[in-house]
Amino acid sequence: MSFFLTCPVESVERATVFDTALGWTxxxxxxxxxxxxxxxxxxxxxxxxxxxxxxxxxxxxDA
Structure with missing residues (x-):
């Protein structure tokens, strides 16, 4: 079973570097x-x- 979670971040680039360092692919x-x-x-x-x-x-x- 797949699970998806979406998170808003201020800087996608900075968060990508961080999450990659944690071992996420x-x-x-x-x-x-x-x-x-x-x-x-x-x-x-x-x-x-x-x-x-x-x-x-x-x-x-809202539109």
Whole structure:
């Protein structure tokens, strides 16, 4: 079973360096501008997204 968790961060680049140092594996196929997806061997994933990306999602929901 897969598990996904998404977290807003101020700096995706800085958070990517930190999470890579913790041993998480970056999944470039699921990452893009302003986002980074990490996966563990157990099928757990977490996505880092810029706060700007989250703000635009909320704005779209309000429209």
């Amino acid at each position: 970056l999944n470039p196929e699921m990452s893009g501008p302003g986002t980074a997806c990490f996966a563990s061997e157990s099928g757990q994933h977490f996505m880092l997204g810029s706060r700007e990306a989250y703000a635009s999602v909320g704005a779209a929901a």
